[in-house]
Amino acid sequence: MDMSSNPPRSPGDVIVGKWRGNRYVVERLLGQGANGTVYLVSREGRREKYALKIGYDALDLQSEINVLTSLQSCRARQDWRDRKASPLASYFLESDDAAEGGFPFYVMRYVQGMPLHYFLSRKGSSWLGLIGLKLLERLRGLHECGFIFGDLKPENIVVSEYGEAELIDFGGAGPIGRSVKQFTEWHDRGFWNAGSRIGDEGYDLFAFAVLCLRLLDETGMKQAVRQLPQTRSAEDLVKLANKLSDKKLASWLRTALKGGFSSSKQARDLWRSHVYESRTVKHEPMATPRWLTGAFALSLCLLAFTVYWIYRF
Numbered sequence: 001m002d003m004s005s006n007p008p009r010s011p012g013d014v015i016v017g018k019w020r021g022n023r024y025v026v027e028r029l030l031g032q033g034a035n036g037t038v039y040l041v042s043r044e045g046r047r048e049k050y051a052l053k054i055g056y057d058a059l060d061l062q063s064e065i066n067v068l069t070s071l072q073s074c075r076a077r078q079d080w081r082d083r084k085a086s087p088l089a090s091y092f093l094e095s096d097d098a099a100e101g102g103f104p105f106y107v108m109r110y111v112q113g114m115p116l117h118y119f120l121s122r123k124g125s126s127w128l129g130l131i132g133l134k135l136l137e138r139l140r141g142l143h144e145c146g147f148i149f150g151d152l153k154p155e156n157i158v159v160s161e162y163g164e165a166e167l168i169d170f171g172g173a174g175p176i177g178r179s180v181k182q183f184t185e186w187h188d189r190g191f192w193n194a195g196s197r198i199g200d201e202g203y204d205l206f207a208f209a210v211l212c213l214r215l216l217d218e219t220g221m222k223q224a225v226r227q228l229p230q231t232r233s234a235e236d237l238v239k240l241a242n243k244l245s246d247k248k249l250a251s252w253l254r255t256a257l258k259g260g261f262s263s264s265k266q267a268r269d270l271w272r273s274h275v276y277e278s279r280t281v282k283h284e285p286m287a288t289p290r291w292l293t294g295a296f297a298l299s300l301c302l303l304a305f306t307v308y309w310i311y312r313f
């Protein structure tokens with residue numbers, strides 16, 4: 001079913017699920033991409049907000065829903081095993097067909113925040129250590145469930161005010177071992193002649209390394225991308241990594257670009273010990289500034305003089 005002709009929804013419109021009967025009130029448009037439109041909605045009569053996606057193509061949307069439901073049950077198993085309630089367990093809420101118009105849609109957790117590149121340009125790149133760690137944790141969880149994310153790029157990462165990073169848009173996600181179905185050139189291993197487009201853990205780690213380079217040296221990336229397709233290689237990216245002042249980060253990126261990590265768990269552990277912990281700002285005790293010592297001495301003299309002046313009379 002081609003759903004590109006679906007009319008845009010306005011605030012106050014109600015989307016009713018034909019099979020499950022839930023009613024969602026549209027609050028506003030959250031965003032529009034190549035695959036669909038996402039609205040901020042609430043369940044009629046309730047306060048919680050959700051994100052509701054209407055796709056342009058029913059088959060594409062269905063495959064996204066399939067990935068999300070498989071992930072959901074895998075995460076439930078992981079949480080049961082780890083005896084914890086992961087916030088990700090409730091990422092996917094439900095899918096249904098609209099009672100009016102018949103188009104399929106799905107409802108997911110509303111991730112409040114801003115895309116990664118906005119966040120870092122506002123707060124500074126020193127946050128990359130923490131956000132990178134969270135993202136690698138998300139990727140590891142996904143890989144453990146047998147999926148790769150595929151289309152990892154700043155636009156598909158939302159960061160909350162406090163630095164909580166979340167992946168959105170699972171349109172490019174698919175089972176490990178299958179061809180990556182959706183990717184963005186800059187982040188794609190195949191584009192850099194650095195490996196196949198068959199999804200494996202290294203594919204996401206490569207895309208993650210490019211993401212870091214893009215965020216830290218956008219100019220260098222733009223130059224590297226201008227190479228002729230046949231001469232483009234991971235070596236161009238390694239050169240960019242070598243120019244970074246953070247040598248531990250550079251070394252992590254080189255390993256990811258060369259496909260040197262045996263798993264995303266190993267990549268995550270190394271990021272934590274080498275990049276995150278060494279980037280954490282250490283609060284050194286501050287030396288007292290000279291002017292403050294001078295001002296203190298002056299006020300002591302003034303006090304002594306005032307005391308002397310009072311007792312003289």
Ligand SMILES: Nc1ncnc2c1ncn2[C@@H]1O[C@H](COP(=O)(O)OP(=O)(O)OP(=O)(O)O)[C@@H](O)[C@H]1O
Binds near residue numbers: 032038
């Ligand atoms: N769960 C969510 N919470 C908050 N905002 C969201 C959520 N999901 C999507 N969005 C917003 O909607 C936009 C479009 O959604 P999405 O990326 O899923 O669409 P797409 O058509 O698959 O995009 P693309 O062209 O990048 O593949 C996102 O860029 C984001 O701003």
